[in-house]
Amino acid sequence: MAEVCVLGLGYVGLPTASLLASAGFQVLGVDIDPEVVAALNEGRTKLRESGLATVVSAAFQSRNLVAATAPEPSHTFILCVPTPLDSRKGADLGAVRAAAQAIAPHLRPGNLVVLESTSPVGTTRGLVADILREGGLEPGRDFNLCYCPERVLPGNTFAELVNNDRVIGGFTPRCAEAARAIYQRFCQGKITLTDDLTAELTKLMENTYRDVNVALANSFARIAEDSGIDVWRAIELANLHPRVGILRPGPGVGGHCIPVDPWFLIEQFPQHGALLRAAREVNDGQGLRILDRLLAAGAVPPGSKLAILGAAYKADIDDPRESPAFLIAARARDAGIRVAIHDPHVAPGRHHGFQVSADLADTLAGAAAAVLVTEHRDYRCLSSKLFLENMQGRVIADCRNALNHTSLRLAGFRVVTTGVGEAETEVDAPRREMPLRSNRPEGEAIAGPSLS
Ligand code: SAJ
Numbered sequence: 394m395a396e397v398c399v400l401g402l403g404y405v406g407l408p409t410a411s412l413l414a415s416a417g418f419q420v421l422g423v424d425i426d427p428e429v430v431a432a433l434n435e436g437r438t439k440l441r442e443s444g445l446a447t448v449v450s451a452a453f454q455s456r457n458l459v460a461a462t463a464p465e466p467s468h469t470f471i472l473c474v475p476t477p478l479d480s481r482k483g484a485d486l487g488a489v490r491a492a493a494q495a496i497a498p499h500l501r502p503g504n505l506v507v508l509e510s511t512s513p514v515g516t517t518r519g520l521v522a523d524i525l526r527e528g529g530l531e532p533g534r535d536f537n538l539c540y541c542p543e544r545v546l547p548g549n550t551f552a553e554l555v556n557n558d559r560v561i562g563g564f565t566p567r568c569a570e571a572a573r574a575i576y577q578r579f580c581q582g583k584i585t586l587t588d589d590l591t592a593e594l595t596k597l598m599e600n601t602y603r604d605v606n607v608a609l610a611n612s613f614a615r616i617a618e619d620s621g622i623d624v625w626r627a628i629e630l631a632n633l634h635p636r637v638g639i640l641r642p643g644p645g646v647g648g649h650c651i652p653v654d655p656w657f658l659i660e661q662f663p664q665h666g667a668l669l670r671a672a673r674e675v676n677d678g679q680g681l682r683i684l685d686r687l688l689a690a691g692a693v694p695p696g697s698k699l700a701i702l703g704a705a706y707k708a709d710i711d712d713p714r715e716s717p718a719f720l721i722a723a724r725a726r727d728a729g730i731r732v733a734i735h736d737p738h739v740a741p742g743r744h745h746g747f748q749v750s751a752d753l754a755d756t757l758a759g760a761a762a763a764v765l766v767t768e769h770r771d772y773r774c775l776s777s778k779l780f781l782e783n784m785q786g787r788v789i790a791d792c793r794n795a796l797n798h799t800s801l802r803l804a805g806f807r808v809v810t811t812g813v814g815e816a817e818t819e820v821d822a823p824r825r826e827m828p829l830r831s832n833r834p835e836g837e838a839i840a841g842p843s844l845s
Contacts, residue, residue, distance in 0.1 A: 395421035395459075397575065398467035398499075400492040402429055402460060404712075405509060405543040406473030407440065408550050411449045412579040414457035421467060422460045423495075433460040441711055441738075444551040463495065469505040469575055470496045472521075473543070476510045477649070482656045484513050486520060493524040500528050505537040505571045511596050511650065512540070513657045517589040518564055537568035540589040541576065542596035547648065548710045558582040562592025600654040601669055606640045607651075608672035611679045614642035614812030624812030625794050642812045644717040644766050644792035645679035647706025652676065652715050679811075680717035681724055683764060683790050686809050688728065692762040692788040695729030700760035700784070703767025704736035704749045708793075711738040717792075718766040719745035733760065737771045754783050761786035768795035777804035 399410040402424040410422040424430050432438070438449045452458035464470065474488035489510055496506065506525060508517050517540040522532045532538035540562040545553040559580055563569025569586040576584055587595075610628070617624035628639045646652050655673055659666035684693075693699050706716040713719070713736070722732045723746075734749045735756035741749055750756050757763060763784060765772060777800045780789060789801055790809040798808045809815075 395419050395465060395467040397421070397469045397471065398423060398464045398496070399471045399473060400424075400464060400495065401472065401474035401488070401510075402433065403473065403475065404440075404547060404550065405545060405554075406471075407433075407438070407449060408445055408545075408554055409471065409473060409509075409543075410458055411445075411452035412554060413575075414452035414455060415448060416578040418457065418575075418578070420452070420458045421465055422458055423462065423464050424460065425462060425491075427462055430460040430462050442548065442550055448551060464499055466499045466501065467504070469507070470500075471507045471509060472496075473509045475649070476512055476653075476657075478653050478656055483660045484657045486512065486516065489516065490520060490524065493521045497525055497528050500525055500530055500536060502530060502535045505539070505568075505575065506532075507539045507541050507572050507575075509541055509543050511542060511600070511654055511657070512593055513661050514590055514593045514597070516540075516593060517562070522564070533565040533568060537571040538564040538589070539568050539572040540592045541572055542592060542599075544596075544599070547712055548707070555579060556582050559584050560587060560592050560595050561585070562587050562589035562595075564589055597654050597658050600651050601658060601672075603640075604646060604651045604655050604676060605668065605672040607643070607646050608675040610640040610642045611645070611675050613639065615682070617812050618814050621814030623814075641793070643679065644683060644721065644811065646676040647714065647716040648712065649714045677720075680720045680766070680792070683792050683809065683811055684721050684724055687762055687764070687788065687790055690788065690807075690809070692786060692807075692809075693725065693728075693730050694761070696731070697761035697786070698731040698733060698759055699725050700757045700763040701732060701734040702736075702753075702756070702763060702765045702772055703769060704734050704739045704744060704747075705767050705769070708768045709738065709770055711736075711740065713739045713744045713749065716745075716766070719747060721764065721766065722747050733757075736767070737769055754779070757783035760784045762788040762790065764790040764792065765796060766792050768793035772796070777801045777806065780804070780806065 396418045397413050398421045399406050400423045402422045410420050414420040436450055436453055438446055440446050472492045474492045477485050479485040508521055530536050544557045559582055561569045561572045573584050614624045631637050631639055655669045659669050687693050701718050701722055704713045704716055704718045725732050733756045734747055735753050736749050739749050741751045773795050781804050787805055788807045792811045794810055801808050
């Protein structure tokens with residue numbers, strides 16, 4: 394009998410299972426995908442992050458970790474399954490439901506069940522508890538039930554799993570204590586106990602905070618673009634204030650967490666969702682802004698080629714999920730533009746309906762314009778010669794302010810940068826007159842409370 398059964402062998406479940414195995418537990422890792430299970434049992438993993446593959450293969454080699462397609466009786470069950478959005482931007486809890494149903498027949502008195510998947514407030518004591526009760530056992534009395542959100546940053550998963558502080562929310566305080574006994578075997582961060590509802594909201598708040606703050610940076614970028622100001626310099630200066638820490642503008646927010654999680658709160662609490670929804674809309678519209686600027690400048694006429702640099706949703710990772718690159722690509726294709734996408738980390742092949750290539754020269758070949766979406770380390774040192782020799786046009790858009798603009802301009806390129814007004818993109822261009830007047834029609838009052 395396994396001591397711990399981890400359901401879902403994705404980017405959180407597999408490292409967690411491996412760390413538990415390294416800590417000496419007998420772990421059964423469960424995934425519904427037989428190919429994933431077979432590959433893992435043969436010692437193959439798709440994980441390419443530094444440190445992770447080593448921990449995973451060591452866990453399998455030690456035989457403390459074994460993968461299977463169905464759970465078995467165990468002392469502890471940890472659910473690390475995905476919670477994506479459904480077509481109405483609500484939480485799709487199908488995988489959580491299926492995982493709870495799969496463990497229900499194996500549940501015994503004294504067991505511990507932990508949900509890690511990001512979930513709407515109330516999922517642990519609602520959906521999960523209801524399914525587990527069907528076997529006649531009561532959470533808090535007969536078995537322990539907790540919510541313990543993962544907090545790892547993709548790209549730094551292993552270090553964050555070990556070092557980050559964790560919040561454990563118990564259905565009862567005793568449930569939380571039972572989970573602490575397991576997590577403290579591999580987590581070196583501080584473990585704080587609370588109730589399941591608070592822990593669920595905490596996780597959603599963390600990612601919503603990030604989304605709203607990126608949206609704030611993107612809103613500032615738009616203001617700067619309209620004012621002929623360089624937002625990157627302005628942010629640098631604003632961040633000299635001891636209580637200000639503005640994030641970086643960009644092409645919007647990708648990945649499977651931050652563009653998704655705020656919707657869980659918006660769906661559950663629409664009466665308080667205005668700010669959250671506005672942030673989502675700003676971030677979702679951000680990628681298309683750079684394309685609109687290229688279209689407005691006539692840089693990519695129908696029939697021409699646009700080269701997109703970066704398919705991963707953020708720098709130096711291989712994950713293309715929800716990447717703004719594909720939003721830009723789809724809109725460009727709709728406008729009759731031929732699109733080529735390059736990424737040095739994402740597996741070459743089709744993603745989101747587009748071919749991603751690992752050949753940069755080929756991606757740039759004959760392009761009228763190029764747009765940098767992801768600030769991979771490999772791109773930051775690209776020479777202007779590469780663009781010059783391969784591209785047909787002379788326009789480069791930089792969503793991350795990551796390229797060497799001086800060298801590109803000296804080579805004859807026009808550089809369009811997120812957060813930088815057009816006048817600022819020309820060499821030696823005089824600073825455009827600041828629009829001191831607002832865009833409000835003459836005489837219209839500013840809406841807001843009256844001071845009188
Ligand atoms: N981004 C910007 N500007 C910034 C920071 C980020 O445009 O200044 C963009 C990135 O390019 C990316 C997106 O935001 O497209 C999200 O990237 P991220 O690095 O902020 O976060 P994720 O999605 O990789 O991981 C987040 C983390 N949450 C927080 O930092 C609050 C991580 O700790 C969570 O565990 C993870 O979501 C998750 O699984 O929920």
